Amino acid sequence: MNPVEQLIRAPVAAVEFANLLLTRDDAEIGMTPKDVVWTHRKTTLYRYRSNDRTHALPVLLVFALINRPEIFDLRPGNSFVEFLLAEGFDVFLLDWGVPGDEDADMGIDNYVCDELPWAMRETLRASGQEELSLLGWCIGGSLVAMHAALEPGGPARNLVLLTTPVDTSGSLYSNWVARDSFDPEFVAEVLPSVPGAGIDWANKMMKPVTNFWTTNRVLWQNVLKGEAKREAYQSMARWVADNPPFPGRAYRQWITWMYKENRLVTGGLRLRGRRVDLRRIEQNTLVVTAGADHIAPRAGTLPLLDMVASEDVTHLDRPGGHIGLMAGSRAREGIWPDIAEWLEERSGA
Amino acid sequence: MSERLDPTEEARRLYEDAEKRTATAMEELVKRDAFGELLARATENILALTRMGIDVTDLVVRNLRLAGRRDVTSLGRQLARTEDKLERVLQEVERLQEQFAEAERSSASNGTTRRRTTKPKPAASK
Numbered sequence A: 001m002n003p004v005e006q007l008i009r010a011p012v013a014a015v016e017f018a019n020l021l022l023t024r025d026d027a028e029i030g031m032t033p034k035d036v037v038w039t040h041r042k043t044t045l046y047r048y049r050s051n052d053r054t055h056a057l058p059v060l061l062v063f064a065l066i067n068r069p070e071i072f073d074l075r076p077g078n079s080f081v082e083f084l085l086a087e088g089f090d091v092f093l094l095d096w097g098v099p100g101d102e103d104a105d106m107g108i109d110n111y112v113c114d115e116l117p118w119a120m121r122e123t124l125r126a127s128g129q130e131e132l133s134l135l136g137w138c139i140g141g142s143l144v145a146m147h148a149a150l151e152p153g154g155p156a157r158n159l160v161l162l163t164t165p166v167d168t169s170g171s172l173y174s175n176w177v178a179r180d181s182f183d184p185e186f187v188a189e190v191l192p193s194v195p196g197a198g199i200d201w202a203n204k205m206m207k208p209v210t211n212f213w214t215t216n217r218v219l220w221q222n223v224l225k226g227e228a229k230r231e232a233y234q235s236m237a238r239w240v241a242d243n244p245p246f247p248g249r250a251y252r253q254w255i256t257w258m259y260k261e262n263r264l265v266t267g268g269l270r271l272r273g274r275r276v277d278l279r280r281i282e283q284n285t286l287v288v289t290a291g292a293d294h295i296a297p298r299a300g301t302l303p304l305l306d307m308v309a310s311e312d313v314t315h316l317d318r319p320g321g322h323i324g325l326m327a328g329s330r331a332r333e334g335i336w337p338d339i340a341e342w343l344e345e346r347s348g349a
Numbered sequence B: 001m002s003e004r005l006d007p008t009e010e011a012r013r014l015y016e017d018a019e020k021r022t023a024t025a026m027e028e029l030v031k032r033d034a035f036g037e038l039l040a041r042a043t044e045n046i047l048a049l050t051r052m053g054i055d056v057t058d059l060v061v062r063n064l065r066l067a068g069r070r071d072v073t074s075l076g077r078q079l080a081r082t083e084d085k086l087e088r089v090l091q092e093v094e095r096l097q098e099q100f101a102e103a104e105r106s107s108a109s110n111g112t113t114r115r116r117t118t119k120p121k122p123a124a125s126k
Helices: A003-022 A069-073 A080-086 A108-127 A139-150 A172-177 A184-190 A196-205 A208-225 A230-241 A248-260 A303-307 A336-345 B007-031 B033-063 B069-109
Strands: A034-040 A043-048 A058-062 A090-095 A132-137 A156-162 A284-290 A313-318
Touching: A003 A208, A003 A230, A034 A108, A034 B069, A043 A108, A058 A108, A058 A139, A069 A080, A069 A090, A080 A090, A080 A336, A090 A108, A108 A132, A108 A139, A108 A248, A132 A139, A139 A156, A156 A336, A172 A248, A172 B007, A172 B033, A184 A248, A184 B033, A196 A208, A208 B007, A284 A303, A284 A336, A313 A336, B007 B033, B033 B069
Parallel strands: A058 A090, A058 A132, A132 A156, A156 A284, A284 A313
Antiparallel strands: A034 A043, A043 A090
């Protein structure tokens, strides 16, 4: 397109560009039909509808405390949940909900020792099985790993840990929040629920030009060329912008334990008096890392492979970022079939 | 002889190159200790100001005899605690139900039958 053509098209493109941004929240995400199985406080357990469940073991999806779990089911045609259902899995989703100030007392121990095992129990009851597979992503992966370390003889047969932070030493987050001048106690004291927008801003500041400028510039160019993919852009943009607050106590614990003291690796993490020792994990474990992940860098996940006691440990490393790995346009061919295959081999009755 | 580039393409290439260099420079900048320190201090200042704002607003709202955010949060917290207790009671009931069902199954398999042993209620003293 020559400069004159660009100039002629610019006003129309500007309207379309603005429309894409302004109607972002109308994008439909998390549309696969599901039923509520169990709720407790803000946590909800869903079961996706299916009439083609061929694998005995149910799969429980666990996402991070920041952002919403709809990323597992972004949009029709690009949904990991849809893919798992088509592969014959019985899929459950654990949604932590949107905590408010009244949930400031929720800590990592509540999520690992109460919400997660309770959701697992309800998953087993609903599916009529005695074992299940846990799939955790990002902080969700860390919570799953902590639980597995506390309950090696529990009902989880398989663990799938996607871009999971384990060893935070040397990471950029660590450089920001592990310093003495950053006081998570003060943050949690002033903000009983730490605004998700603040955490999202910090995430974006890790790659400021790319996140604040290049994304919009590329979108503008695509609109100008008439190549913008409305549904793909809006669904992802809506998910990215939906940032629930982080309960104050959980935030304080997460920053202190994971970044200031790196307890998951040093073995100093205790939940309700019980030591969380990743060396006690005995379940079949699949660890997935992303080469270009700057939020949970690959190097921070790899120590897990040497720590766990499992005899069946698989590592998959793929190109892509923290989220793009699982929700990008190449995920359907690049990683989902490998995860499904790994689960399928270990999901027999 | 080198091929002549379209000036528009050349300008675009130069711009993208500059953007990429700026992105790399900014990523290096945010990795510096000084930036981390600045971020920590700025966060603390913003939070201190936020706290002052919240305290003043809460004082005004409370003096107007209106329920403030703190009051609503307190109510919400009480509800959450009640729900925690309810969940634990439900779990206990379910556990007892399972125990009961298990006992019924084992007694049925042993060929014995359960007998009701409810005693009549003693008459209430006046």
